[in-house]
Amino acid sequence: MYLYLNDRIVPKSEAVVSVYDHGFLYGDGVYETMRAYDGVVFMMDEHIERLRRSAEMIRLLLPKDNDGIKQAIYETMIANNRTNAYIRLTVSRGYGPIGLDPDLCKDATFVVVAEEMKDYPASMYKNGINIIIAGTRRNLREAINPQIKSLNFLNNILAKIEAKDAGAYEAIMLNFKGYIAEGTISNIFFVKDNIVCTPSVGCGILDGITRKIILDLAVREGFRVKEGRFKTGDLFSASECFITNTTLEVMPVRKVDNVKFTNGDITRLLRRAYKQEIRAYIANVKSSGPSLWGYQ
Numbered sequence: 001m002y003l004y005l006n007d008r009i010v011p012k013s014e015a016v017v018s019v020y021d022h023g024f025l026y027g028d029g030v031y032e033t034m035r036a037y038d039g040v041v042f043m044m045d046e047h048i049e050r051l052r053r054s055a056e057m058i059r060l061l062l063p064k065d066n067d068g069i070k071q072a073i074y075e076t077m078i079a080n081n082r083t084n085a086y087i088r089l090t091v092s093r094g095y096g097p098i099g100l101d102p103d104l105c106k107d108a109t110f111v112v113v114a115e116e117m118k119d120y121p122a123s124m125y126k127n128g129i130n131i132i133i134a135g136t137r138r139n140l141r142e143a144i145n146p147q148i149k150s151l152n153f154l155n156n157i158l159a160k161i162e163a164k165d166a167g168a169y170e171a172i173m174l175n176f177k178g179y180i181a182e183g184t185i186s187n188i189f190f191v192k193d194n195i196v197c198t199p200s201v202g203c204g205i206l207d208g209i210t211r212k213i214i215l216d217l218a219v220r221e222g223f224r225v226k227e228g229r230f231k232t233g234d235l236f237s238a239s240e241c242f243i244t245n246t247t248l249e250v251m252p253v254r255k256v257d258n259v260k261f262t263n264g265d266i267t268r269l270l271r272r273a274y275k276q277e278i279r280a281y282i283a284n285v286k287s288s289g290p291s292l293w294g295y296q
């Protein structure tokens with residue numbers, strides 16, 4: 001296996017960074033997760049844009065322009081001969097002496113990983129997953145804005161520990177005001193009175209790329225959508241629930257805490273529509289010029 005480290009492809013065994021890297025010392029950095037299907041990185045521009053926004057919010061200068069980032073991603077996929085890949089782009093503040101001052105680090109550390117993307121078990125999509133409402137609250141927007149997709153992940157990890165302890169797949173965090181925010185690695189949706197509901201970005205969540213697609217698809221499919229502030233009671237009285245992210249796509253939820261959802265019609269419809277959206281995107285990229293293989 002090969003990784004892209006700073007400016008070149010290296011074998012995994014040589015892909016090491018310093019213990020003085022501020023990503024290691026302080027969680028000072030940003031990342032993105034993308035998924036490639038059949039040699040095409042889905043929503044690549046949107047992910048790179050979000051990486052750039054995250055970096056700007058922590059005053060980190062990305063070491064590459066957008067084309068340079070795309071090339072690094074393709075090169076990593078090619079080096080590993082992967083067309084269906086889980087891609088993780090990590091950019092940390094870089095190597096520097098101990099101390100919080102970002103200016104201590106001269107060059108950011110830039111890493112691309114392209115691992116094999118194994119599909120999640122079909123049974124998860126068929127039966128749905130169990131999730132919990134975590135006691136851990138989502139970071140306050142005024143503290144660490146969840147819109148920054150940062151390496152500082154302890155908030156999410158604390159909630160994940162709660163999920164593991166409860167035997168659940170995902171934990172949903174509330175914000176400090178007690179409104180539903182998001183999962184540790186996902187956005188949450190639920191259906192109530194045939195309205196597709198999801199917490200607004202103002203609730204303090206990551207502006208998920210999958211979330212945005214699902215909102216657009218729901219409208220296109222003729223559903224009313226509501227982005228707003230919701231309490232757990234709204235969720236518990238919903239007829240359907242699902243979570244979204246780049247790798248899970250649309251994952252049905254069977255149970256939140258002890259509340260069971262019996263219906264899944266709208267979830268299934270949106271999942272199909274999302275799959276179709278991916279297929280259309282891939283076909284469009286392939287028909288409009290070189291994709292992955294254009295870089296070889």
Ligand code: PDD
Nearest residue numbers: 033184185186187206208209210245246
């Ligand atoms: N996680 N909320 C959080 C906290 C996330 O970490 C993610 C993504 C999402 C969904 O965003 P998107 O639809 O753009 O993937 C929401 C990725 C998958 C990860 O951490 O690897």
